[in-house]
Structures are given as C-alpha cells and as structure tokens.
Amino acid sequence: MLSISNVDKRYPNGLLALAGLDLAVAEGEILAIVGGSGCGKSTLLRLISGLDTPTAGTVGLDGTPVREPRPEIGLVFQEPRLMPWLTIDQNVAFGIRHLPAEEQKARVSETLARVGLASHLGHWPRELSGGQAQRVALARALVGRPKVLLLDEPFSALDALTRGDLQDHLLDLWAYDRPTMILVTHDIEEALVLADRIVVMQPNPGRVRVEVTPPLARPRDRLDPEFLQWKYKLLGELDHASRPPTGDETFPAGAI
C-alpha cells in the first residue's frame, strides 16, 4: 500500500506546488493522475519516487517513509533518458547491476522480449525510433520487478498510433507482475483506457479536485458510448480545474 499523507511541497523559490495532499493507492491498482500544466502532478510523482522530499507530510510505502529512491519503486520519465554510450541491453541492465552477469543477461533478454525488442539486443539508442526508445525505458524500469511503477507522461511525445499501441502493451506488461502503477498524464483517453481510478488535480496550489472510478469493463473500447461519456465528463472537470473557482462547478469536488 502506498500512502501520501497531508503532503506539502514548497520549492526554494517560494512556489507552493502541492498543499495538503492525501492519497492512498492499493497494491496492484492502476491510478491515473490528470490535470493541466502546473497542477503539481509531476512534482507528486517525484515525491513518490524519492527524487524529491515533501516540505511537510509523508509519502510511505508499506508503512515505511520514502525519502530517497528505492529499488521497489521504478520510474519511467517523459523522455526515454537512455544513456547514448550504452547499448540498449546495457541500459536495461542498469536496474539489476548487482545481480550475477548471467542472471543479468537472462533478465534483460526476457524483459526486452516482453516489450517487443528481443531482436534489438546490442543496438545503440540512436538506432531506435521514439516509441522503441520509450519501450527500452519501460524495460529498464520493469527489469528490477518493482512493486510500484511510476510513469510520468511516458507516451506524450509519441504519435497517436504508437501511443495507442504502447498503452495496450503497458496493460499486458502490468498483467505479468501486477505492480501498483501510477500514471501521470494530460491525456484523458489514456487515463480512461489504463486506470482503475483517476485523480483530477487542480493548480494553485496543486491539490486533488476529484477522484473517479469509472465502472468500465476491460478491455476498454475508446469508441464505446459509455467510455466517451466518461471522457467528456472528465474533460469538463479538467476544464473547471484549470479555471479560478466560481462556485458553479459541474461536479461537487471530491466525488462524481
């Protein structure tokens, strides 16, 4: 269980990025965090990953506070961030470098096969397309078999076709180990396709506006009327979240 209790994050320049944030994520759950720019969703992911620490409150995993990166928590960044001087298998092996060489090799091959890049062993990052590079980044995060997988807008730089393909693929990968997955995205459709629960955040300072658990059957069809209905509801919610409060809100904050 991942818990975020009363978390504030204030940056040295005085900006209050998050205020009084409470969130609990169950083991194996897929949670999507959506919101406009500056609502603190990436900040929240950095706090959960241990790259940053909260100014107040705690982030905890299975009862222990997260104050620095931990092996149980994997992170996929917005960009692949592959080391260009290493081949893709060497990049993937980053997370399991403490294992014996033979085991490393087997785990890397297996994970690259799972992301559909078995034939790319020994290739350089410069030889990959954007989608392939992001698959390698996903393999690098998964190879250590983390309990929690964090994804910070991982497909935002990709074209719609590749994005859809990778979203489906991500669900297959999740089904293998069923890690707790927290996905930050600005794409409502992506959140609806992937997540069990969706948290909409609002800015100034960043906080939770509403949480929803869409009762949609899996696999989710992007053209299903109910799917589209949820999409428009959430788009309306996002629109309101990005405006100053007027008292005339589509949904009461906190639940739909």
Place this chain on the structure above:
Amino acid sequence: MSSVNTVAASSPEAALPSRGFSAKWLIGFILPVGLALAWEVVVALKWADGRLLPTPSRVIGTLVGLARTGELGGHVLATLQRVAMGFSLGVAAGTVLGAVSGYWTLARRLVDPMLQALRNIPSIAWVPMFILWFGIFETSKVILIAVGVFFPIYLSLSGAILGVDRKLVEVGRIFRFSHREMITRILLPATLPTYVISLRSGLGLGWMFVVAAEFMGAEEGLGFLLVDGQQTGRPAVILASITAFAILGKLTDWLLASVSARFLTWQDSFRPAE
C-alpha cells in the same frame, strides 16, 4: 534522445574510425605541398634568394642529413620523452582536479578561483621559478609542459561535468548509484567527447611548451636544435626542426584521435556531406 554533449572532435575526420588510406586523405596534402612547390619555383626562378627561407628541398635534405648521422633521432627521442612525461603528468592532474571540481561544489569553491587566477599567468613566466625550484635539467622542463597541458584539461572537464544533462543524472539517482558509479557510469562517459577535445588541445600545448622548455639550457631536443640553428646561422636547420615538430605534432594528434574515436562510436553527431 538525451542531450548529452555530442561535440565532435575539433578535426572530425581525424576522430572517425580509420577507414583505410583513401584519396580523401590526400586532399590535406594539397595546400602544404602546393605552397612548398610554389616556394621551390620562386627560388628556382631567382625571384627570391632562399637564403633566409631555404627551399623545401634544402630543408628535407637537412632533415635527411641529420637523420643519417643519428643526430635527428636523438633530438626527436629527447623531445618525445619530455612531451610524453609532461603530457601524462598534466593529464593526470587536470583529470583528477577537473573531475573533483566538477563533481563537488565545495571542492570547486575551494580550488577553482585559485586555478583560474593561475591560468592567466603566462606559463613562460614560471620558467625562472621552475629553474630555481627544480634545477635546469629534466624536472623543470617536464613540469613546464605539464602546466601547459593541465589547464585545458582541467577547465574542459570541470565545465563538461557541470554541463551534463541533469535528466541523465536523475536516472542514476533512481537506480541509487553511488558517487563512484555516478562518476564512472554517467559523468565520465557523458563528458568523454569534450574530454577528448581537451586532450588534443592539451597535447598541442604540450608541443608548444616543449620548445619553451628546451630553450632552458637543454643539450638535446628539437628545441635545442632550433636554437642551435639560430646561433650558428643555419636557417635550414631551424626549418628542419620546425618541420619535425609539425610532423610529430600531427602524428601524435592523429594517434590520440584514432584511439579515442573507438570510444566515441556511440555518438549520433553531425557528419557534413562529402
């Protein structure tokens, strides 16, 4: 793709892996050979007397003569030894201090202001002190060369480390890299292209400083040959010595660029059209 510094070596062709001897290499000979032939013709037509600027054929003849007597080999060996020792010392010191200063803020605040001030002292100004401290023989010469090599290495490496993409360092943090792993697995590879350029410019300075060093009372070396040519009024010897410096400088630079190119094959850098 990450935004690692992918600066190509200052002479990109030289940094590429060797593809064998081909016609494109000959292009580099057109200018020097053309100029040499032009001077040869100018003297042959008596438009100039070639006394103070001897013809290339005379310079080559002098080089061959010096080589036959074994004199040239001795001078070349002495100079090469000095450059090799001074370069190694300067590279070692520049690398260690550059890496420490780039990685640790406290170390940078401690050493960088002093080194930046020292960098601006013309190295030749150290000669009297080095002679007093280390004597007139080899030590002072090697240290003078090392000083010349040290600064470009230090400056480039510390600057390159500070310029490494923060996003790549964060990947190292996510995977809980130790300080040593962060340096060896991320910072040093990321700075390698810049480091190679600094090694090449350091080597070039090493060749410049060896001349100054050999002016300090050397009895052997190409710098000594240069002074000897001047004192005995033999401009062909001076030019033979300068030519030897040019050939050795180019050869050592080519060697360094060729060796380092093998470590930079991962670069996705600009290749100008042929």
